[in-house]
Amino acid sequence: MVTARWKSPVVVAWCDGCAKSVVMATPDEAALLARLTTRAVFRLIEAGLVHYAESREGSVRICLDSLPVR
Numbered sequence: 001m002v003t004a005r006w007k008s009p010v011v012v013a014w015c016d017g018c019a020k021s022v023v024m025a026t027p028d029e030a031a032l033l034a035r036l037t038t039r040a041v042f043r044l045i046e047a048g049l050v051h052y053a054e055s056r057e058g059s060v061r062i063c064l065d066s067l068p069v070r
């Protein structure tokens with residue numbers, strides 16, 4: 001039996017904010033994609049400006065649909 005884990009930096013996962021399955025990335029990867037620093041991404045999370053999901057291991061994935069990508 002395979003246990004689903006978020007090993008890849010980019011995964012497709014359910015987003016509560018979007019109410020659909022979206023592409024989610026690690027904060028590092030999301031920062032690269034949005035041309036932000038990882039710290040800026042965490043600020044967006046704390047401000048509630050981006051959707052995110054937390055895995056059981058406590059790692060965070062950012063909803064790329066909610067990320068301010070320009």
Ligand SMILES: [Zn+2]
Binds near residue numbers: 016022
């Ligand atoms: Zn979302």
